[in-house]
């Protein structure tokens with residue numbers, strides 16, 4: 469039996485044995501490993517009993533909030549009844565029921581649900597589906613992917629190849645070939661890209677969308693299979709689509725017979741006040757990839773959702789999609805997802821986000837009186853706050869300043885002040901916020917108060 473351990477022993481074990489993800493382990497030579505032991509609603513608690521506001525819903529995951537015993541009970545009930553069975557030529561009721569339910573939420577004829585264990589696998593599955601679909605339908609040379617600068621799409625080597633963050637890819641090159649980047653929709657810095665048009669969001673959006681057509685032309689339409697786009701791009705700090713952007717992207721995809729993949733690993737399940745964010749922005753994808761909020765994180769699960777058209781060739785003769793994951797659509801996870809979606813409906817979480825997102829924005833916008841705050845952008849319960857050296861010129865920080873500001877001060881100071889969120893410099897430096905969807909005005913105020921204090925101190929240190 470495992471003995472209860474004291475904090476000190478566990479700290480030593482963490483430092484000696486645990487390999488944390490995306491973590492500079494040397495930081496923990498001098499700092500303890502923050503160890504979260506419990507969650508309740510919008511709050512988490514560390515091993516010393518200190519309470520924090522979970523300003524990132526774990527990692528854009530815990531939509532329904534922490535401590536939902538009914539989700540834990542759904543998991544326990546399912547594990548007792550049928551702990552595991554694969555979806556390899558067999559099914560179980562949870563996977564069937566969830567596939568039907570997810571298909572009903574998904575826009576248009578996105579009716580076919582392929583389960584994975586997470587988002588990266590969903591992205592990987594979508595690219596493989598796109599390639600095989602075109603092989604089966606007489607366009608075997610269509611295989612390339614277009615995606616956007618600074619966008620993150622996951623860590624499997626295909627998904628990482630689609631990712632637009634050169635620094636994150638470099639250690640693992642050569643990656644899967646055949647992916648190409650186009651500009652993202654960072655309107656705040658549109659004057660610094662090759663965009664030369666008016667400071668008008670619609671015009672900028674058309675320009676950005678047209679870069680996709682240009683990339684398809686450069687590569688050859690006969691070679692391009694898919695475009696992968698997030699509804700709101702996370703990495704870089706929340707770039708919502710300019711008005712008209714997705715309408716134009718859809719037109720381009722139709723013109724060149726290129727599949728539009730909406731990577732909604734973050735944006736689905738209420739983050740933007742809808743089950744799927746494509747609905748919010750009024751476009752029809754050919755594939756949606758999702759994960760995270762589907763179970764509110766009470767068990768791991770992801771999905772790739774495809775249209776009837778894409779499934780059709782796989783329904784015939786001896787064709788099959790030779791692809792799968794042992795734990796994809798795990799019975800415990802599908803049971804938890806069903807219970808989680810029940811909470812969404814019973815508590816009207818999407819409606820709550822739509823009703824209160826304006827208050828969230830207004831509260832965050834109070835911070836624009838701080839000289840370090842350059843831009844506040846996002847939608848729903850999903851915001852990025854870009855930090856600058858000069859509000860007027862939008863001058864950003866150099867690498868050394870980012871290092872001192874984000875890693876040296878902000879991340880630690882925010883956590884110390886009781887706010888768990890993320891200070892990120894994969895693009896320009898931003899603070900990312902995505903609280904659980906049950907958050908209300910009191911939570912927005914607490915976020916604003918802590919940010920105001922910590923950002924004021926950060927400015928004083930510069």
Ligand SMILES: Cc1ncc(COP(=O)(O)O)c(C=O)c1O
Nearest residue numbers: 586587588620621622731733734
């Ligand atoms: C847009 C997007 N796609 C894919 C992924 C990868 O998901 P996972 O970490 O579940 O593999 C993420 C993760 O944050 C993401 O934000």
